[in-house]
Amino acid sequence: MKLGILGGTGWLGSAIGKAVLHQGVVNASDLAVVNKSGARRDYFGYDVQWPKSAQALVAFADVIILSVRPDDWRQISMQAEGKLIISFMAGVPLDVLQSTGARVVRAIPNAGAENCTSFTPMCAGPGVTNQDREIAHRLLGAIGSVREVDTENQLEVLTAVTGGGPAFPALLATTLSQYLTTSGLPAFVAKEAALNVVRDCAQLIDDPHAVVKRFVDYAGTTAAGINAAQDAGFQTAIFEAMDAVRKGPAT
Ligand SMILES: NC(=O)c1ccc[n+]([C@@H]2O[C@H](COP(=O)([O-])OP(=O)(O)OC[C@H]3O[C@@H](n4cnc5c(N)ncnc54)[C@H](OP(=O)(O)O)[C@@H]3O)[C@@H](O)[C@H]2O)c1
CATH class of the missing domain: 3.40.50.720 (NAD(P)-binding Rossmann-like Domain)
Known part of the structure; x- marks a missing residue:
């Protein structure tokens, strides 16, 4: 060829x-x-x-x-x-x-x-x-x-x-990192922690739905956070982001 x-x-x-x-x-x-x-x-x-x-x-x-x-x-x-x-x-x-x-x-x-x-x-x-x-x-x-x-x-x-590759995981890491810095942590620690959960722990996700369900069923502190994220419109925010990607930038 x-x-x-x-x-x-x-x-x-x-x-x-x-x-x-x-x-x-x-x-x-x-x-x-x-x-x-x-x-x-x-x-x-x-x-x-x-x-x-x-x-x-x-x-x-x-x-x-x-x-x-x-x-x-x-x-x-x-x-x-x-x-x-x-x-x-x-x-x-x-x-x-x-x-x-x-x-x-x-x-x-x-x-x-x-x-x-x-x-x-x-x-x-x-x-x-x-x-x-x-x-x-x-x-x-x-x-x-x-x-x-x-x-x-x-x-x-x-x-x-899929097109944005690391863009949305990076947005999540940035937001988690901002939470830590606004709570008084040094920026380098915040970045290290956010990268660990978004990049390193992501290797543990084989079935995303099953991972979320496991945490929700466990009903511990992480479940409280997952429920709060959904109540605050986490899914809506992501759906709107995907719709905006499809629409493209305003000209
Ligand atoms: N970037 C992304 O994340 C992504 C993801 C999916 C799809 N795409 C699509 O993939 C395509 C390429 O994106 P890219 O980011 O790789 O672009 P890029 O880095 O800007 O590369 C563009 C290439 O086109 C060449 N080129 C420009 N004008 C030309 C002409 N008149 N005749 C011949 N060659 C010409 C450039 O030559 P020189 O090297 O000599 O300047 C360069 O090799 C785009 O259509 C984009 O929509 C991009």
């Missing part, structure tokens, strides 16, 4: 480019990268191809990953009949991408891509074959786990939760 990455030197494009090479999913001679700033002598220690344009990238590759920002994509013209496109772009729908003539998969990795722990939902457009799906799973599997959903709407709902 020959792979092209449009935006392969960006944050997400680099993550997948590096991962597929290091893991031997794609040979360096079968990988081409196009970016804005031009060819680099070295791509994570590999000698890859650097076509001069997006269209030249399409001519080289059987599969093209689109990892440019949506605003940049709108300036790029590309015809890709007979090819498989895997688009990482948030908010650029399948029907727009299909106007390139390609078979299209949309996939939204998260920040875990950096250390190959992304949860990547994907959905497939019309005409995508089982072999295409297998290729998409192989490529995206290099940066973590992959879950295909049935519709584009499901992809967008799921991405509201």
